[in-house]
Amino acid sequence: MVYLLLLLGFVLLIKGADYFIDGSSAIATSFRISPLIIGLTVVAFGTGAPEATISIIAALEGNADVTIGNIVGSNLLNMSLVVGLTAIIFPLKVESTTIRKEIPFAFLATIVLYVLMNDIMQNIVGNTITRSDGIIFLLFFSIFMYYVIEAARNSREQNTSIEENIEKQPIGKSTLLTIGGLAAIILGGYFVVENSTVIAYRFGMSETLVGLTIVAIGSSLPELITSITAAMKKQSEMALGNIVGSSIFNILFVIGISSVISPLAVNNKMFIDVILLLGLTIILFIFSRTKYTIGKIEGLILTLAYILYLIYIILRN
Template sequence: MTALLLVAGLVLLVVGGEVLVRGAGTIATAAGISPLVVGLTVVSFATSAPELAVTLQASAAGSPGLAVGNVVGSNVVNILLVLGVAGLILPLAVRAAVVRRDVPVMIGLSLLFWLMSLDGAVSTVDGAVLVLLLAVYVVWTVVGSRRGDRAEVLTPDDQPAAPEAGRSRRLVVSAVMVAVGVAMLVLGARWLVVAATDIASALGLSDTVIGLTVVAIGTSLPELATSVLAALRGKVEMAVGNAIGSNIFNIGAVMGLTSVVADGGVPVDAAAVAFDLPVMVAVAFVVLPIVFTGFTVARWEAGLFLAYYSAYVAYLLLDSAGHDALPRFSAVMLGFVLPLTALTLVALATYELGVRRGARTASSRGPAGPS
């Protein structure tokens, strides 16, 4: 029965992701909003539905470790795994607006979530603040798009725009497709999480580790399926917007609403405050220089994301098992891999700044006159 749930969940995720991407892409065209903004708002909220359901259920069931681990783990998965896999399929072009606005919002909310957790809980008031900030962000994003500072909208498959009546009809059909896609994603993720959690519990993993790994990956599979299918269909803006927007929604809506609904807020384990939340913040920060260099997540950068996610999961499993290899593994990561990566990112950002400064200088001088 567990194996059947696992397979059925995967099938629903793939089919639901395809339906959602098609519907959301048409909505972007019919409503005059760029695919990036749809990915940052409509698709992100839709694909964050499993995280919200699982986190609310875990909090109500008295498993705060699972609730917090799901949000933190999902945010790590969305960047390292989702963007990693999608970026390997197709280099992900990033609009300047993402670097100016959306990535800093993700970083700011990640830092705020961590700061709120330092006293051992995300209180009801903290949750209300997170929800309010999310609402402001959504309005800001949509209004900015309507003012024309977002990408120019193209019709699906470069088809010409339909007349007004046909466009309204298409908008209704697309909204139904989004709703059906979301339902399939939520049900598929639920079946997959139930099956995977049963397997993980049988292996003796703790609630926090299950939340950070099995449940986080399971509830992030809608984002993974949606971003991968968006990349395969050439909608790279939607793939990037979905991952970044989902992280923003996970903190603002999932953690915020859960903290508001839960009696006395959501307690946060000291180990999560000391390690897992800082990892989430670091992952949010590492996106900035990656997308800043050429406004593209290149294939080698996507591969780096996947390598780091593998190392993160390996650390969690070694720590959970109390394995003798953990000290050596940690020493290699902290003493060699992380510093080398940081130096590489700084060098890339410095080079990019130099290139842009040179381009601006050449542009300001203008074409050389005749001698």
């Protein structure tokens, strides 16, 4: 039964992502909003829902290792495997605004995480993400949301005079496709994570390892499937916006809310993972500057980087 539900989860993820991208793209066209902005908000927060759900539930149950491991592991996967596989399938065009603001903001979010989880830097015994730290995360998230809203407004104003040749879909149908696709993604993500975690525990994996691998990979499947689907539909702006937006959302909102609910004790092993995440974000920034495209070779390098990381954490734990 566990394996059957796991298979059902994958089916829901794949079909849900297909409908979700079609609906989101149609909404972007109808309201003359850049696909990048839709990717950073609707798509990113929608595909980030599994991470949010899992991390908040884990925080309520006092499983800090799963909460933090899930977010850091998901972001590592987003910045390497998700970008990598997507770029291998279809090279990702990078808008200059993404380079100037979104990717550096993802880097800033990771720096904030490293500083707030490192209580030794703050002369406090024991590393914990406290409720006050959670409020700081949420304040940074508010700043990010303000920027995105302003960017959406500017994007709409710039596109008001542009006559679109794309046949517009009825807004009701677009909304239904988006909501239905998102529901399938969240339900599919839940089935994949829950059942793969049960299988992992049967093989004797630790909580930290489960959080960084099975839960992180399972909860990041919506981002992976959605980004690949977007790239195949030649919506590369939406694909990259989804990845970067989801990574920002994971750290600032999900860890913020989770730590406000319950302070999160930090496993010392996580510092290495966060440093690796910082390094990957810098590499992604550099790759995005090469002809403003993340190509197949760069995608292959990022994919191999995640495989090496996966081998490392399995051996470490």
